Amino acid sequence: MAVKVSHITHIDNLTSILSHGCLWSDAKRLELGLVNQNIGYSHIKQRRLVRPVTVAAGGTIGQYVPFNFCPRSVMLFVIHKGHDDFQGGQDRVLHLISDIDTIQLTNDYCFFTDIHADLDFAEQIDDFDRLSELDFNKIIKERYWQSFSEEKQAEFLAFESVAWQSIKTIGVKTQEVADEVNTLLQSATHKPRVIVKPEWYY
Template sequence: MTVKISHITHIDNLTSILKQGCLWSDSKRIELELVNQNIGYSHIKDRRLRRPVRVSAGGTIGQYVPFNFCPRSVMLYVIHRGYADFEGGQDRILHLISNTDKVRQTNSGCFFTDIHADLDYAEQIDDFSRIHELDIDKISKERFWSAIKEEKQAEFLAFESVNWNVIQYIGVKTDEMAQEVNILLEGANHQPKVIVKPDWYY
């Protein structure tokens, strides 16, 4: 079962991603001393650097590149509302879209969780025959998700890096953002299609 996955990042990170040719995990990005516009909770990112992974390639959650099984994620709502670590809003956030099969073809160290990976009671699963146990239809399409907040935050995680070539397209909020992204993609070996999807935003 192939499932669409989405990684959000700030447009200011795109040039570095293109130069590196991949998305790095937080742990590897810190090791390489790469500049990054953080859009996540700093205290959660720090905790993920220590939270152990018991399946796949082991290590810690911070050594994995995270994806959600939906655009318009719970974290994007937090970004939209603004918080102490990032008050820049959602307008310049990109959705980098791929699918589970494409990533796993180039990275054998993958697993998924049934809820937010940082929670103590999240189940870590590297048996992908079980991915149907997630209610992907509800996770990806439910716009009013307060009743399924935990399930909405289920994650797909790939060890250390995700090759840029497996990103299929980039979702943005406005035509202006699409133009900016297309300019940054000029000259890149792999240029995913940029699509304007305001319904992926709050």
């Protein structure tokens, strides 16, 4: 069974993603000068731009597109509560769902971490036979994660870009946002299924 992964982004970024035909890494997006509605911590994004990667294509974490192994991530909780760099809440945040096998069809340089990739002691792993070392059922998919938040934030990372056609499903909180997404997808050649999943939110 393919291991599903989830990337969160604001709906305001969808038009740009569709026009480029891919999700860009933060480093590549900055290089291209693209406007982006940031929902994450700016200081963590800055750290990730210089934190080295020793597997896959090397470089830095900021050169990779990040995915969690579950929806309703720890970062989404932070977004829901509001933080210094984004106060817009979670309602217009999209879950872009794919799976590791599909992403690797068009990207040879991927790896995963056992905890949040920005932490000093995160292990970077490009041997995907080791995915079974992650506790998907008791930790990563657990709804109540306060005692193991670092482990729940294990990441899958793909170098530089992820092709739009790799995204299979878009999860949203409300039917209103689903309708907006479907309108934006009308002119796209690849139209992922849009599903309303309030249980993926806080």
